[in-house]
Amino acid sequence: MRKKEKKSKNQAISLPDNDLDLSLLLMGLLNVITITFLTAVIVLTQYRIAFSQKAAGFMDELMVMPERPEIRIAVAGGCCILLGMCIWLKRDDSVQGTAWFSVLNVLEIVLAVFLMEKLDMAYNGILLFVFAEILFYVKKSWNRLAVLSLACFCYLICNYQLISLLVPMNSFEGWVSFYGLQTEKLFLGIRTVCELANMLFFLGYIILLIMADRKENERILTLNQQLQKANEQLHAFAQEKELMGETRERNRLAREIHDTLGHILTGISVGIRRCGHSHGNLSGSSREAVGDHWENGPDRSG
Numbered sequence: 001m002r003k004k005e006k007k008s009k010n011q012a013i014s015l016p017d018n019d020l021d022l023s024l025l026l027m028g029l030l031n032v033i034t035i036t037f038l039t040a041v042i043v044l045t046q047y048r049i050a051f052s053q054k055a056a057g058f059m060d061e062l063m064v065m066p067e068r069p070e071i072r073i074a075v076a077g078g079c080c081i082l083l084g085m086c087i088w089l090k091r092d093d094s095v096q097g098t099a100w101f102s103v104l105n106v107l108e109i110v111l112a113v114f115l116m117e118k119l120d121m122a123y124n125g126i127l128l129f130v131f132a133e134i135l136f137y138v139k140k141s142w143n144r145l146a147v148l149s150l151a152c153f154c155y156l157i158c159n160y161q162l163i164s165l166l167v168p169m170n171s172f173e174g175w176v177s178f179y180g181l182q183t184e185k186l187f188l189g190i191r192t193v194c195e196l197a198n199m200l201f202f203l204g205y206i207i208l209l210i211m212a213d214r215k216e217n218e219r220i221l222t223l224n225q226q227l228q229k230a231n232e233q234l235h236a237f238a239q240e241k242e243l244m245g246e247t248r249e250r251n252r253l254a255r256e257i258h259d260t261l262g263h264i265l266t267g268i269s270v271g272i273r274r275c276g277h278s279h280g281n282l283s284g285s286s287r288e289a290v291g292d293h294w295e296n297g298p299d300r301s302g
Contacts, residue, residue, distance in 0.1 A: 019208050020136060020208055023204060023205045024132060027128075027129050027132060027198065027201040028087075034191070034198065035126065037190060038119050038123055038172065039073060041175065041176065042120070042175050043069040045175045049178060064168050064169060072118055075118045076115060076118050079114055079118070082107075083108060083112070086111070087108070090105075090133075090137065101137075108130045109127075109130055109131075120160070121158065121160040121169060122172035122191065123195065124155055124158040127155050127158060128199070128202040132151075132206075134147055135205075135209060144209075172188075
């Protein structure tokens with residue numbers, strides 16, 4: 001029964017971690033799908049522009065000359081693979097708590113920014129996924145608050161409207177404007193849905209993280225209470241053991257005193273007997289005293 005109770009407690013404790021892993025996995029899959037969709041739309045649009053008769057006019061509307069589609073696909077895919085490798089390496093216990101762990105965290109952020117640049121800043125939700133994965137390993141509340149603040153700051157500034165003021169780049173809206181109105185709305189709607197879903201996943205992940213912390217604090221509080229109760233029982237047992245030792249010592253001393261007095265009284269009684277037999281020249285009063293002891297002494301000593 002105790003083993004079953006321990007097993008159920010361990011399962012209850014590990015549930016939040018499983019939920020966090022699942023939410024991170026779903027969030028990662030959503031980001032891979034979103035990045036694949038955006039890359040495919042931009043690359044296919046580039047190919048369609050190249051083979052259409054409107055290529056010259058559309059290229060004049062773009063802010064900068066786009067890079068080759070093959071390079072965009074290779075870089076986006078390479079960044080996703082490197083991000084996955086960083087996440088996999090951070091799962092190793094020998095890496096956690098070392099300088100390499102911090103290097104991997106910084107590398108993840110750099111790869112996410114580089115990936116967003118290759119997507120013309122059309123999607124910045126990958127930053128939420130990266131910071132959510134970093135928060136998974138942060139245990140202290142103040143450190144989590146700092147990482148969460150950094151995540152919000154990076155998410156806000158890594159926006160096309162802000163970045164395009166400093167660096168000229170093409171917009172996703174500009175790419176999909178090559179298509180008809182319905183297709184353009186469809187592509188923009190899909191991107192918006194992916195952004196909202198990623199935001200909901202991130203908020204849900206933060207809630208699960210808070211719940212996991214609360215359960216962990218409750219578990220620690222319960223363990224502290226059990227430890228305090230065990231200490232009190234141990235203290236009471238120590239006091240009881242001390243009292244038992246004192247009682248045993250008293251009994252031992254009482255037995256020793258009883259045995260010693262018994263031997264002394266017996267010796268006195270035997271000595272008086274011998275005195276009575278060997279000293280016949282005692283006075284009358286002395287004989288009477290010795291006779292009284294001779295008669296009453298042995299009976300009293302038992």
